[in-house]
Structures are given as structure tokens and as C-alpha cells.
Amino acid sequence: MHPGLIFDLDGTLIDSLPGIAGSLNRALESQGFDSHGHPDVRRFIGNGSYELVRKALPEGSPDATILSVEEAFKQDYALTWPEGTAPYPGIPELLETLSGRRLAVLSNKPHPFTVEIVARLFPSVPFDPVMGQREDLRRKPFPDAALWIAGKWASPPAECLFIGDSTVDLETARAAGMQPVATGWGYHDADDLRAAGAASVLAEVSDLAAFLAVA
Known part of the structure; x- marks a missing residue:
């Protein structure tokens, strides 16, 4: 067996790195945060979308901010993931x-x-x-x-x-x-x-x- x-x-x-990075950066930029290059996003992947966003935001960002950016990421990713996966x-x-x-x-x-x-x-x-x-x-x-x-x-x-x-x-x-x-x-x-x-x-x-x- x-x-x-x-x-x-x-x-x-x-x-899936190109698709994740694109959606993450658009979500960050839409709420006034800096974007990240692929090498950084590569390190953020692996622990789910909440942790992805938490690692991408400035250290100590409040939970409400993380959740807001995470929701923006999910909405974008739902529409665009085939372009980078x-x-x-x-x-x-x-x-x-x-x-x-x-x-x-x-x-x-x-x-x-x-x-x-x-x-x-x-x-x-x-x-x-x-x-x-x-x-x-x-x-x-x-x-x-x-x-x-x-x-x-x-x-x-x-x-x-x-x-x-x-x-x-x-x-x-x-x-x-x-x-x-x-x-x-x-x-x-x-x-x-x-x-x-x-x-x-x-x-x-x-x-x-x-x-x-x-x-």
C-alpha cells in the first residue's frame, strides 16, 4: 500500500508569488502603506492571509488595520489571482x-x-x-x-x-x-x-x- x-x-x-504580491501591494497602497518587492513577499508567505498582511505592515500595527488590509487583499486577490498563478x-x-x-x-x-x-x-x-x-x-x-x-x-x-x-x-x-x-x-x-x-x-x-x- x-x-x-x-x-x-x-x-x-x-x-503564486506574482499574484499574491500584486494583490498585497495594491491593498497596502490603497490604505497608504508602502509596497514590497517579491523577495520580501516571498518571506511573508506560508502562514495565511492575516499573517501575510501583518508581516507586510509596519511593526506594531493594530489589529483593526491588519484586518482592513487583509480584507482589501482578499477582495483584490479574488479577481486577479489567475494573472499571477x-x-x-x-x-x-x-x-x-x-x-x-x-x-x-x-x-x-x-x-x-x-x-x-x-x-x-x-x-x-x-x-x-x-x-x-x-x-x-x-x-x-x-x-x-x-x-x-x-x-x-x-x-x-x-x-x-x-x-x-x-x-x-x-x-x-x-x-x-x-x-x-x-x-x-x-x-x-x-x-x-x-x-x-x-x-x-x-x-x-x-x-x-x-x-x-x-x-
Whole structure:
């Protein structure tokens, strides 16, 4: 029996940095705040939209300001994300080779965006379930959603692989008792992943394909 495969979304399956940065900067500028270059926004991604905005605003910004900019970001992103979001090269082909295996997506992106993006970019991939950040389950790195997925599959967590590009994904896998698989083409540097305890970092999509072929 092959293990179940839980994939992170941003920085793992899709390059969404251009779309996120565009919407974030428009939201910031609309309320009088400075914008950020892609290298900075890259560092902000991974903990959900609230944390994305909090990190982009001046330190100590009040919660009301964060929520206001976050809402502006969500409204813009809902309309514009397709302009700056695409699968990483090789990912669609990799997913095609996984037919018949249990596949899921677990992201800290707001749930409606996660569902819409996966449906649009991977319409033939049988991900079940697709989960973004929801109010009823704590976001990564808490293990709640990962364990919910394992329960849906009736799979022991130890028989699931959690595949992602961030230290948050590593922490989630460990908290859930799953095997972490660190990828190196996303938004966290390989050195940071190794410092966080990744035994190895798969540098290319082809490396992940080779790993999963024997997993």
C-alpha cells in the first residue's frame, strides 16, 4: 500500500508569488502603506492571509488595520489571482503519475481560494480533500487538518507523507506524526529547511517524482 500524499499548495504545487504580491501591494497602497518587492513577499508567505498582511505592515500595527488590509487583499486577490498563478513546471506531469493514490491538498491559504485554484489548475487530479484555512480547524503548523485528512482516509498518520516547501510544513508533519518531505523550489531556502530539521531537501520536481516512484 502506497502512503497517502498530502501536498502544500503555494510554493509546492504552484508558483503564486506574482499574484499574491500584486494583490498585497495594491491593498497596502490603497490604505497608504508602502509596497514590497517579491523577495520580501516571498518571506511573508506560508502562514495565511492575516499573517501575510501583518508581516507586510509596519511593526506594531493594530489589529483593526491588519484586518482592513487583509480584507482589501482578499477582495483584490479574488479577481486577479489567475494573472499571477501557475503550476510549477513538471508538477502537472508528476501528478498524472500518481493516479490511483490517495492525494490531498492542505494550505494555509483561505479555503475558498484554495478550492478554486486547485479546481482551475488541476481539474483532472483526484485530490480528496482540498483544504485551505478554515475556522473549524487550526491552521498549520497545528496538526488538526492533517490529522483530519488521515482520519478521512482511515490511514495511520505514520503512513502519510506531508510534502511542502516551508518550515511550517515540516512542523505540521512532525506534529501530526507524518513523514515530512521538503521541497526546495518554493519560498523557503534549503538552508532554512535543513536548519529546521529536514533530513534532505528535494531540489527539483524531478527529484520528488523519483522519490515518490518508490515511496
